[in-house]
Amino acid sequence: MIPQYIEHIGIAVKNLDEAIAYYENVLGLKCYKIEEVKDQKVKTAFFKIGETKIELLEPTDSEGPVGKFIEKRGEGIHHIAFAVDSLSESLKEVEANGIRLIDRSPKKGTEGLDIAFLHPKSTFGVLTEFCERKVE
Ligand code: CMX
Numbered sequence: 646m647i648p649q650y651i652e653h654i655g656i657a658v659k660n661l662d663e664a665i666a667y668y669e670n671v672l673g674l675k676c677y678k679i680e681e682v683k684d685q686k687v688k689t690a691f692f693k694i695g696e697t698k699i700e701l702l703e704p705t706d707s708e709g710p711v712g713k714f715i716e717k718r719g720e721g722i723h724h725i726a727f728a729v730d731s732l733s734e735s736l737k738e739v740e741a742n743g744i745r746l747i748d749r750s751p752k753k754g755t756e757g758l759d760i761a762f763l764h765p766k767s768t769f770g771v772l773t774e775f776c777e778r779k780v781e
Contacts, residue, residue: 654725682754
């Protein structure tokens with residue numbers, strides 16, 4: 646299992662509109678999609694840079710994962726997501742190496758991806774996501 650590229654970087658923000666204005670007006674990137682993910686209690690905005698995306702995450706509920714993150718640690722980088730060939734195989738492999746999984750099996754994420762998270766306490770403080778693009 647070797648991650649192929651950085652699929653996206655998730656960034657927790659308090660206010661999506663204000664953060665989008667920075668990425669668009671200061672950095673000159675273009676937001677191509679805004680999507681609410683009810684399960685994860687977030688509203689997301691996406692930008693593309695090469696193969697990698699920036700995913701802005703605004704909490705819709707202070708008790709959701711991003712709401713709790715901002716409350717405890719403030720705004721900033723929330724997670725890094727690696728594209729992998731086979732999500733289920735990758736999860737088995739990292740678990741066999743003693744890494745704590747948050748998700749034992751793939752979940753449906755945004756952008757048509759199957760996703761699963763590794764716990765930041767066993768990945769040197771970085772919440773890590775694996776993503777696999779399903780052929781439609
Ligand atoms: N990065 C690094 N460390 C993090 C973290 C993050 N994003 N979120 C929490 N932590 C830390 C906490 O600060 C805490 O550290 P300390 O004990 O040293 O204070 C530790 O991890 C455990 O925290 P916890 O209170 O036990 O657990 P939480 O209830 O805060 O949950 C986590 C943390 C990662 C298990 C949970 O947020 C989770 O399951 N995340 C996966 C789903 C997710 O993040 N979804 C949002 C994005 C969705 C999307 O991309 O669409």
